[in-house]
Amino acid sequence: MRIFNMISIFAIPVMMTTILIHGLIKGVKLYDAFTEGAQEGFKTAVRIMPYLIAIFLAVNILRKSGGMDYIIRVFLPITRPLGIPSEILPLAFIRPFSGSGSLAVLKDIITTYGPDSLIGRVASTMMGSAETIFYTMAIYFGAVGIQKSRHTVAAALISHIAAILASVMICRLLFR
Amino acid sequence: MNIIWILMILFGMLVALLSGKIEIINEVLIGDVQEAVVFAISLTGIMAVWLGLMNIAKKSGLITSFSRIFRPVIKLLFPSIPVNHPAISAIMMNMMANMFGAGNSATALGLKAMEELQTLNSNKKVASNAMCMFLVINMSSIQLIPLTVIKIRADAASSLPEEIIVTTIFATTVSTIVGILACKAMEGRKS
Numbered sequence: 001m002r003i004f005n006m007i008s009i010f011a012i013p014v015m016m017t018t019i020l021i022h023g024l025i026k027g028v029k030l031y032d033a034f035t036e037g038a039q040e041g042f043k044t045a046v047r048i049m050p051y052l053i054a055i056f057l058a059v060n061i062l063r064k065s066g067g068m069d070y071i072i073r074v075f076l077p078i079t080r081p082l083g084i085p086s087e088i089l090p091l092a093f094i095r096p097f098s099g100s101g102s103l104a105v106l107k108d109i110i111t112t113y114g115p116d117s118l119i120g121r122v123a124s125t126m127m128g129s130a131e132t133i134f135y136t137m138a139i140y141f142g143a144v145g146i147q148k149s150r151h152t153v154a155a156a157l158i159s160h161i162a163a164i165l166a167s168v169m170i171c172r173l174l175f176r
Numbered sequence: 177m178n179i180i181w182i183l184m185i186l187f188g189m190l191v192a193l194l195s196g197k198i199e200i201i202n203e204v205l206i207g208d209v210q211e212a213v214v215f216a217i218s219l220t221g222i223m224a225v226w227l228g229l230m231n232i233a234k235k236s237g238l239i240t241s242f243s244r245i246f247r248p249v250i251k252l253l254f255p256s257i258p259v260n261h262p263a264i265s266a267i268m269m270n271m272m273a274n275m276f277g278a279g280n281s282a283t284a285l286g287l288k289a290m291e292e293l294q295t296l297n298s299n300k301k302v303a304s305n306a307m308c309m310f311l312v313i314n315m316s317s318i319q320l321i322p323l324t325v326i327k328i329r330a331d332a333a334s335s336l337p338e339e340i341i342v343t344t345i346f347a348t349t350v351s352t353i354v355g356i357l358a359c360k361a362m363e364g365r366k367s
Contacts, residue, residue, distance in 0.1 A: 011276035015269070019233045026236040037231025041224030044287050049216040056212040057204060058184040064200040065192035067184075107328055115334030124329055124340040128322030129347035131315040134180070136286075140311055141303065143287050144294040148302040151362035152311050153180075159316045159355030166350035170343045 044143060051142030055135050059097045068093060084168050087112075087119045091126060092164050096133040096157070103127075121175055125167040130160050223284040230266065230288060239265040253313070253356065254306045256296065263292035267310055275320050286314055305363045312359045316352040320345065 023030050062068050072089050079089060091109060095102045106127045113119040133156045141149055192198050233239045243250070243264035250257060250264050257263050266289035273282035289310060297304040303311075322344050329337035 012273070012278050012281060015272065016229060019229045019236075019238060022238045023232040023236040026238075028232055028235045030232055033232045033235050034228035036228075038224035038228035040227045041220055041284070044223055044227075044284075044291075045216050045220035048219075048287070049213060052212040052216050053209050054181065056208050058181050058188070060204040060208040061188035061192070061201060062184045063188075064204060065188040065197060066195055067188040067191040070191060071187075103324065103328075106325070110328055110332045115329040115332040115337065120329075120332075120334075121340060121343065124322075124325045125343040125347050127325050128340065128344035129316075129351055133315050136315050137311060139283070140286060140290050140314075141307075144290045145300060146294075146303045146307065150303050150308055151359065152303060152308045155308065155312045155355055155358040155362060156315050158358040159312060159351045162354035163316065163347050163351035166347040167343065170346045174343060 048139045048143045051138040052135075055138045059101065059134075063094070063098065063101055082165065082168075083172070084164065085119050085122060088123045088126065088164075088168075091123050092130075095126070095130045096160055097135065099132045099135065102132070118171060118175065122167050122171045125171055126164055129167060130163040133157065133160060219280060219283060222280045223287070226269075226281055226284040227288060230262075230269075230285075233265065234262060242268065253309055256304065256306050257293075258296075261292065261296070263289055263296065263306075266292050270314065274314065282314075286310075308363070309356070309359050312355040313352060316348065316355040 020030065023033070068090075072093050075089065075093070076086055079092075080086065084092075087109065091102055091105045094105050106123055109123045110120050115121075115124070133153070137149060137152060137156070141147075141152075189198075189201065192200055230239075233242075239262055240260050243260055246264065246268050247259065250267070254264075254267070266285055270282050270285035270289050273279075273285055290307065293304060293307050293310065294300065296306070321341060325340065325344075326337045329340070
């Protein structure tokens with residue numbers, strides 16, 4: 001565990017130092033190049049703001065109204081035969097929409113069912129293997145002005161379903 | 177996106193109305209929307225740092241040598257990106273930041289990658305194959321050590337909080353491969 005922690009903590013500083021040292025050796029004017037590049041950061045932040053706001057608005061209305069719970073209920077009959085514990089469905093559904101929301105749901109699942117239960121393990125695995133699809137799409141496409149996302153949603157959702165099924169499968173296989 | 181967005185809002189409004197919780201709409205308008213702005217602003221700092229570093233790496237030639245190493249992989253996944261294009265290094269660095277769970281750095285580098293991909297895109301309003309592929313890989317998140325999840329498990333007194341590392345790597349690998357295949361299979365379609 002300590003080794004993993006170390007790798008995670010050191011990864012970014014190592015990347016930064018490599019870039020800086022390499023630049024130094026090659027005689028790049030580091031300070032000038034850095035500030036020149038950094039200027040773009042502000043433009044990007046302002047550009048993604050409208051898309052972030054749009055997504056936050058829709059996701060939070062859907063979540064806080066309880067609408068999300070109804071959507072989950074519709075899918076119960078499909079997921080049960082696949083051996084997916086119904087307790088993890090809220091997480092499976094909120095994950096594509098909201099990072100902080102899914103973290104809250106994960107906490108809830110783990111405290112309710114215990115971290116070392118099958119449900120707790122499946123939920124933990126799922127959390128780490130899937131990403132907030134709609135949020136990422138909104139800001140990435142929004143930042144460069146793409147309006148037609150083509151097959152991105154379909155492929156991402158297929159990948160998300162694969163993550164859910166793989167999480168259930170590997171946990172059932174590995175633990176007991 | 178347009179349809180999904182309006183459906184989310186209208187359905188949420190309807191449920192809120194029917195369950196007598198219509199005040200949550202105001203709550204969202206006042207509180208949560210502000211969060212989006214705060215998040216975007218808080219991203220500015222890390223964004224600027226990485227774009228600054230990328231500019232150094234571009235000038236020092238590090239990006240060129242970097243993309244040379246990963247050329248075979250990139251050629252397979254993104255055949256439309258020319259050799260030595262800055263998009264390659266932005267994509268690779270985004271993947272690395274993702275792997276090590278540095279979320280905000282990953283976003284900053286990912287946005288840079290999207291800008292580079294946009295310069296190669298023939299129709300600026302329609303996503304290119306490379307963009308779809310990049311997003312799908314990015315979203316199926318190849319994270320090596322899910323630190324937040326381990327922390328939550330440890331807080332809940334798990335006897336072995338990190339036991340989910342192996343299962344996570346397995347699930348994430350499966351989902352990434354499935355995503356890549358799905359993306360490749362649908363690339364031919366126009367809309």
